Amino acid sequence: MKLQMALAAGVLAACASGVAAQAPSLSEILAKSPASDWRALDPNNTLYMEMPGGRVVIELSPDFSPRHVANVRALAHADYWDGAAIVRVQDDYVVQWSRAEGDQHDLGTAAARIAVPEYDRPVGDLPFTRLPDPDSYAPETGFTHGFPAGRDGHGRTWMLHCYGVVGVGRDNPPDNGNGTELYVVIGQSPRHLDRNVAMLGRVVQGMELLSSLRRGTAPMGFYRTPADRTPIRSIRLAADVPPEQRTDLEVLRTDSRTFKAVIESRRFRRESWFVRPTGHINVCNVPLPVRPVPHGG
């Protein structure tokens, strides 16, 4: 038994050092990444959600739900969420916000109803950085324009319910989510929701302002009383905000060489803490690096 363990340890050490030579750490990879492997957030695809604790920054993905994204832009432009609130925080699941029931607000140019579900779409010419490891839910997983994505091998693609993604809440009729109620995933990725909801984008900064909210105690994590809710001051499209008030961030391009190196560094962890680097990764465990635009750009 002892001999077997010693042998196993030897094999592991050999693997780890072999891996170390090819897989630098995440911070080393990012430190030497070329500027061209990053892209600044497009103000027309960026939402600022102003909370009591600070700003949550959301990147929108018109690739996956163009009609819903356009509607949410219009809602933000109409100040639709001024006075809205976090109404639901279900542990290991989602944070959700909306106006209070019966509290109407002008929709501006936004549609009250979107007839097209936008739960998935043709692959078309979208880029796809595919992961090598199996997934419990989708035949293929990877990344498209900075978002986790699945593919079915039959020409369809969709955004995945990973931690921090933003989805469009809806009731039972599959086409009634118009973007007025949105949710963010705050736990183990609820991938059974994939292809059942229009996906809007993902939180790129301020996630902890949502994930640390007190859990609701009514069914499905809704708050029992309005007093329990966390108010939302506003949600604005960055393009509608004066440039000097914007949060200038850039994200690592997921079709870049740097990102592919990030994936490998997370599949084979070389930090000395690890005795057994797994050599695998799940799509929802891949970090999507974000940083301030260099030089205040």
Added chain:
Amino acid sequence: MKLQMALAAGVLAACASGVAAQAPSLSEILAKSPASDWRALDPNNTLYMEMPGGRVVIELSPDFSPRHVANVRALAHADYWDGAAIVRVQDDYVVQWSRAEGDQHDLGTAAARIAVPEYDRPVGDLPFTRLPDPDSYAPETGFTHGFPAGRDGHGRTWMLHCYGVVGVGRDNPPDNGNGTELYVVIGQSPRHLDRNVAMLGRVVQGMELLSSLRRGTAPMGFYRTPADRTPIRSIRLAADVPPEQRTDLEVLRTDSRTFKAVIESRRFRRESWFVRPTGHINVCNVPLPVRPVPHGG
């Protein structure tokens, strides 16, 4: 295109109704489960962690780390964590607690060092309810005595880092985690830690008291100042607590027919909200039902 969508919808509706006949909802399944499919928590394998917001209940798993579990029992018996605190909350990762650095406390009969890592173990005669879907990390996944478990097809098994599991913090030497520092997973399951840490058990009640704590802002989610920490009043073994002060819970046996029905009901969601039940599940997305012992036990 419209025709194609209509056809697809027809196929989905057919699938959903076919599924409905064989897969009742989770609440229906639990409502008609026989009492023998549940087991009461063993007071000798249950920890009560008393927090300002209430009690967190942890079930220990001596199957996976007998030496570490025994040490944690001894530490609890010695009141080791009285005056300890949550020192680290890293978003989408872990909550961790310990005594403050340099704040010594009597270990009682607990060992200061455990020489055996206990990161995995022989399969032996442990029961295993195996899932049919692939996993990104482990050749086989399923459940053993109420805990998510992996198997490698070569006779080894280990507890998985799913949301809510409790692990034994350690520094770089792989054998130096003695149970004085423990952590709980609060985000997307960090499965790359599997087989790198001794696993102690899982939170069966009060998870929201940990997951909603304010995130630490120092590297790795540590709090910057002691004032930021959340104090822990105590951690006790249930067997050391007077019976009338215990939280009498029972958990669904994961080798029961009811649990197998739970798994199928979550693989094929029949609730009318779903337009496309996935037909798959990941081991960390399977609910592990807990309830008060009927009739005050």
